[in-house]
Structure formats: structure tokens, C-alpha cells
Amino acid sequence: MTAHPLLTELAFRARAQAHESAAACSCGAATLADRPDATVVRHADTVAKAHAPDTDPADLAPRLVTAVRLPEVLLPPLPPAPTRLHGRLVTFWPYGAPVDPDDPDAAPWEAAATLLARLHRTPAPTALPPMRGPVKAAHAVARLRAVGSYPAVAPVLSAWRALPAWARAEAPMPDAVTLCHGDLHLGQLVRHPAPDGPWRLIDVDDLGVGVPAWDLARPAAWYACGLLPPEEWTRFLAAYRAAGGPAVPEAGDPWPALDVPARALTVQGAARAVTKSVAEDRSLDEVEQCLVDACARMGSVPPQFAASFAK
Template structure:
């Protein structure tokens, strides 16, 4: 049985004792190599990527359900993952996502406030031996995908060159020695939902990359978008101001956060560009305007090493 069909059946079974009597159906929210997600009623079932470490996932689920993270992370409906074929499945309450068709309503302040609360959560009450935040590993996977799908694409060269300018820890080739805070690891607006649906507060979802790491990584994607000219100044200002006001990590709440943001923002720029080139190649289409912008940013990072974190981006 294909994973989507099996996951839909599992989601129905988690809601109804007699799944065959159900007439409300199930909808597929995402079907990607790194995760398949379906919704059935108010329940969301996620099949995590093949090879997901069960011990690490168990720790991440424990953190998401911990009282110290109430109001920050969406808690799972179950405390343990269930096996399905070669995948691990987790169950979550359904929430209302950010509307991608109305960027003017994007909850930048809420996202920043949630990150500040996450980054300043005391680690002592949480499970010991939490895994590292997987942001650098995710960036490395994007470069591996580029090498597998588009090694000869003209845009691949500046992306690879920019990748080589990053320090080993940002390429997941060495541990980050200064990791000290709980981090989301893959922050973007698709990682926020309102729960209860529509009327509830914004919460962070998706714990696959959650762990101990550098808080700057969680701010790096919007920082990279801003530096590449893809995020308006007013939105970046709203985001950064809200993070500061919520008492986030001191180095990011400083008047000039770019010394802390520079390497993670560069890494997220390279990751975004690598995925853009890979997806365009797989679809047999040229790069669009946004994709060209992030590839151009990689080229500038190599030619002008101070470009991304320049004075204009502060």
C-alpha cells in the first residue's frame, strides 16, 4: 500500500473505532521525501522520513509535550511514534496555517516571540541528552541533492562555491561547540499554526529538526531573505524588534545582530539556492525570479565576502 493511502487509513483509525464507517475522508497536506502528512477531521498524521532515529524523535516529542513549552510548541496527541511500513508516524491536532496568499498578514511578531521563548527555555527540566538542532544537516542534504540532480547546471557552481566558504560546523562537518539553547532548526512561516483552529494563539510545529544549537539559525532564513531583497525592510524590522522585546538570545537582541547572524544566514541562502536549482532541474523549467535572486546572492558571497551581512542589511 502506498504510504499516503496507508497513512490515511492510520489517521482514520486514530479517530474512529470503525474506520470503515467514516464518510468524512482524509486530505493530503504534504507528500515529500522528508515527510508525508495527512489530515482526518481534527487529527493530523505525519509519516517521518525513512531512517528517522526513533530515540531522537521520542526525545523531541517529549519536549513538544513538556509543560515548559506550553504555548510555544504544538503538543502531540500521543507521546510516542507508531511504526508504519518503514516509517515512524506521529499524531497532532490540526491547526490553521499561515495564509500564503496574504503575506501582508504574516505573523512575524508572533514567530519572533515564540522563538525568543523557545531560545530562553531553561534546559534543566527538559530531557537530558537532547539531540543537536539539525539545521546544518538539512543544509548539507540540500547540497547533496544539488550534486545528485543538477551537477552540471550553470547555477550550481556559485552555490557550491558559496557552500565552501562556510565554516565546517555550518556544513554539518563538525559539532557546533557553542550550542547552548533549544532551537527549532527549520523556522519559516509554514511552521506556524493557530490552535485551536482560527481562534487560538500561534504555535510552532514540526519537531523533526528541534534540538540544542545556535539560536541564530532560527532567525537566519528571514535574515537571508531580507539580505537578498526578498523580505521587505518593514517585515524584517517587525520580526527583529519583536524578538528583542520578547527577551531573546542576547547576541541577537543586540543593536547589531549581524555578527551572530552572518554565518547562519549565509548557510540558509546556500540551502535555499541549492533546493531552488534542484527543484527547477527536476521540473525541467528555468529558475524563476526569486530563485535567481538567491543564486545571485551566493555568487556575491564568493566575490564580495562581506556582501550578505553588509551595512545595508543591518
């Protein structure tokens, strides 16, 4: 299959960044991601990333500056400043070794939680835009509405309508003063220097000020849906609290803070699952069906029982 022009150009730029000499090399380029919202190519120890077409340079700039200023938490970008290729903003990054998806027992829950707590305790720069978590959830639901009247669509949209306006990106986030990642999952951690350096958070596209509980919401939602073992959720939550994370109380029930974000991330996951299954003309798999079932049950479960809304 022939690579599209953006991939070809990214590979060329990554190679130029990785090697001072113009001489031929045998490293080769590897495509790490090629989606509408991000195209990422690696060459040796350098990564070139084309951001989403609608990325605002005025929003991306302070996010990149924040990553430079917090190298103990966020992987900082490489020079030069963002450039444009085929209408997309492109940035360069050092390569970091990702979490091994084939070794779930080695998932760095404590590292992820500790990095989040450090991020949340850092005063947010005044120039940062809002964290984009609710906007991403709203985009997923908008794409779901476009697929038409499939049986799984109705419960997901019903759960979405039950969320408060701020979680649907229809109103400002309450008390949005905390520095947040905006899209935390294990794919957003890498070891740098590779292969066994310290863990760092990557992907600053959604970084901004917001509700810190949103950054805990994906693992919380998976735990509530029965997709994340209780012991792994406990490890994550305990490490976050031990590091002084402000998103939940130091002790006691965390769910009053996590309820709305966890429900929103469940809806987002279910919306993406249904949209993908329709596009691929297949049935929902077991995990996808679990997310849709969770949405169907949300309306009948009071917030104080959010930890079991899918069980």
C-alpha cells in the same frame, strides 16, 4: 491517480484517531504533504505524519517529549507513541490552521519571533540531540552536487565552501547549548485550536541544541536577498528582541551573529532551487535566480556588510 500504500494507511490511521466510533463518517481525508522527508494526512481534527525514512527513534523520542512539555510554544503530539508503517515512524497531532499563503500582509512575524524567543530561553533537556539545521543544509548541497555541471551550480558550491565547518555540518556547532527549532519558516506555525487559537510552532524533527541565530536565519537571508521587505524584517527582529531572545544583542547590529547562518540558509535555498529546476527541466524563476545571484556575490562582500550581500 491511485494513492500509494503509505498514504492510504495514514488516512485510515488518522480516521481511527479522529473518531472513537468505527461508524462511517463524511469527513474525508486530505493530504497536507507528500514528500520523501514527510507524508502528512489530515482527517477531521487529527493529523497523521510519516517521518523521513532515516528518522532515528532515539532522536525523535526526546523531541516529542519536549513538545509535550512546552505546549505554550510547540504543538504537542497526540497519543499513542510513534508506530511504524511501511518502514516509516508515524506520529499523530492535533490539526492547526496554517498561515494563509495568499495573505502575506497577515504573516505572523511577531508571533513567530516571540515563540522563538521563548523557545531559546527554555533550558534544553539533556537528552536532546543537536539541532539539525546544518545537516539539512548539507543534504541540500549533496543533492545539488548530484545534478551535474549546470551553470548555477558553481556559485552555490563556492558559497558553501566559504562557510565555516560547523555550518556545513562538518564540525560541532560552537556553544551548542540553546534549545532551537532548527527549521523555522512561516510554514512551521499553526493556530490551535483552529481556526483562531494561539500560534504554535510545529515540526519537531529538527529540534535540538544548537546556535539560536540559525532559527532567525531564513527571514534574515530573505531580507538580505531583497525578498523580504525591510519593514517585515524589522517587525520580526524587534519582536524577538522585545521577548528577550538571546540569539542577537539586545540592541545594535545583529549581523555579526546572523551572518554565517544567513549565508548558510541562502546556500540551502539556492541548492534546492537549482536541484528542483533541473529536475523539472526549466529555467530558474525570479526568486530562485535571486538566491543563486546572492551566492555568487557572497565571496566579494565582507561579513560586516552581510545585510546587503545580495544587493
